[in-house]
Amino acid sequence: MSVNEKIIGFINQLREEGETVFPFLYNKKLETFDAEKDWVFYSGPYWGDEEVAAAMESLITGKWVAAGENVAKFEREFSKKYNFNSSLMVNSGSSANLVMIAASKKHFGWSDGDEVIVSPVGFPTTISPLVQNGLKPVFTDITYHDLNFDLDLVEKAINSKTKAIFLSPVLGNSPDIDRILSICDKNNIKLILDGCDSLGSKWNGKDLSDYAAVTSCSFYPAHHMTTGEGGMVSSLDKELVKMARRFAWWGRDCYCTGATNLSPVGACGNRFDKWIEGYDHKVDHKYLFSEIGYNLKPLELQGSIGLVQMQKSDEIHIKRRETKNRLEKILKKHLGDRISIPQEDNKAETSWFGVPIICNENKLKQMLVEHFEGNRIQTRNYFAGNVLLHPGYKHLDDAGKFPLANRVLDEVFFIGCHPSYNEAVFERVDQVLSEFKG
Ligand SMILES: Cc1ncc(COP(=O)(O)O)c(C=O)c1O
Incomplete structure (x- = not known):
């Protein structure tokens, strides 16, 4: 019997002994919904025992407590599922927005004071990373029937300083993506997606994220998929995600994750080299800092949960x-x-x-x-x-x-x-x- 099966057996044993097991699993609670006393919660984890067992297994048998091979595998599987070339898991959707904007600014060569069009209506941590990164949020009013961007006003707000439209679809529902893309094309600006509320939403049969230069996602329990807390930055552009990883991992240049983080030569194959210009000795790439960064890494058990959630x-x-x-x-x-x-x-x-x-x-x-x-x-x-x-x-x-x-x-x-x-x-x-x- 595998460790995972033993953990599931243990959970069932607790249940048989009358213990209250995982009272936070909202979908389980609904199985015995009593209209006379129970609440209809607006959200909560859509989990089975298997998510918790995966988390426990990663703690009991895993080599990592902090982000390791399960986080790296979740990033790969997430990319495969949603057609990205690369993904970075972080500790929240807000952190995902923060490093996504920091990385976009650097990667696309935006300057302080450059403008990004954003809706004033929604979640504050769509907007705060723009300010935190020295960009100027430019607000446009909404159309009331769908609460999304008024695209006529978006078009009018564009000027030579505008670099991107930062779209956050209202409760998952997108405005006219064809029109947004044509506005972006015409003005040579980027579409950036706060996809925290819209994982799985589609336009013309394709995921919304297929249309954006880079996308964030949240795994807080209210969202489509949850790892307790967590977030993801994803893109077709591997260099952009590599930049986001630098910001999320202390600002370090090294991009080793999971098993490659244990490799003596690193993912670059060149871990010890003359990495610092003007410094004539070898330096460990793991300790080369190319950005002023943060530490926004998730725990390994969040990656383990994500791998199970993906299947649902x-x-x-x-x-x-x-x-x-x-x-x-x-x-x-x-x-x-x-x-x-x-x-x-x-x-x-x-x-x-x-x-x-x-x-x-x-x-x-x-x-x-x-x-x-x-x-x-x-x-x-x-x-x-x-x-x-x-x-x-x-x-x-x-x-x-x-x-x-x-x-x-x-x-x-x-x-x-x-x-x-x-x-x-x-x-x-x-x-x-x-x-x-x-
Ligand atoms: C559109 C949007 N962006 C970002 C966030 C922040 O996500 P998190 O709670 O994971 O930080 C939320 C949170 O609900 C959200 O709705």
Whole structure:
């Protein structure tokens, strides 16, 4: 019997002995969903025992505690699955954005003060890496029906300092990628994707990330795939990912990972050489620092979990789409024209992060949120709404210039779209909405 099988046996034994095992596994909890007392959480890990067993196995038998061969293998498998030439795993989606922007600036030769167009509506750590890297975020307002970029305004915002459009599709749903690509082509600028909410989402049958120069991803439990915490930077351009790795691994020049990190000659085959110009002795490449970096590495057990989660990614995509459709019908049945729910374009195949709900007035949002939460159905703001309303960000631009973005905090929220929502959950949402008196 393998160690992994023994661990699974041990987990089952604990279960038989009446221990509470993995109470955080949301999909397991839903198997016995009790509408009288349980919450409908907006998200949570979609795991089986096998993810936890893989993590435990890597701790018990692994050669590495910090990022090692399982992280390296996860990076390779992730690249294979989503058509990249290279990927770098880091400790969060925010870290992925941070090193993705740092690496893009260096790799594409952008200068301090160069401009990147970004939506003011969404998650703050899409925007913060631009500021942290000396770039200027240029905000454009949204189109209200889908809460995504208004592409007419994006086009108008481009000038000689613009280097990229940084797209973060709203709850996984992309704007018109064909048009964005043509804007990028015409102006010779890059498309960079914050794919933290959109893993698996497609446009014209291809992954959204196929259209971007570089893409980030988050593996926080609310996201499509989770490793507890974690993130990924991926691209067809191996040099760009190598640069991102430098920033994430202390700024060091060496790009050895996993097993090659143990090789006496290193991945470059030339570990001890005269690496420093003007210094006439050999230096270990592992200790050559070519960037001012961070340490944003993941743990090995996160790589082990990722390898198991990958096998479920297609099933997660299908189920999230089904769940969105089911919940949308229920919401519309009870609320009709008082709400609208963003739709995917006919070229899109969205892997929904949640079900966005746009209310026709602020009072309705407040009442619905109160009603859902009071009946144990979790809700979430569409993250920051307009991030420029927030104390840490308001110096970046005048929030008043973005009237539609400002309505998001007032009128928009979302409920979950978890791949393991079942009939009992759909019935609960239906029943709770049927009792809504607002
Ligand atoms: C669009 C977007 N980008 C980045 C992040 C940050 O990811 P993490 O929580 O892994 O740092 C999030 C978090 O939910 C997000 O929604």
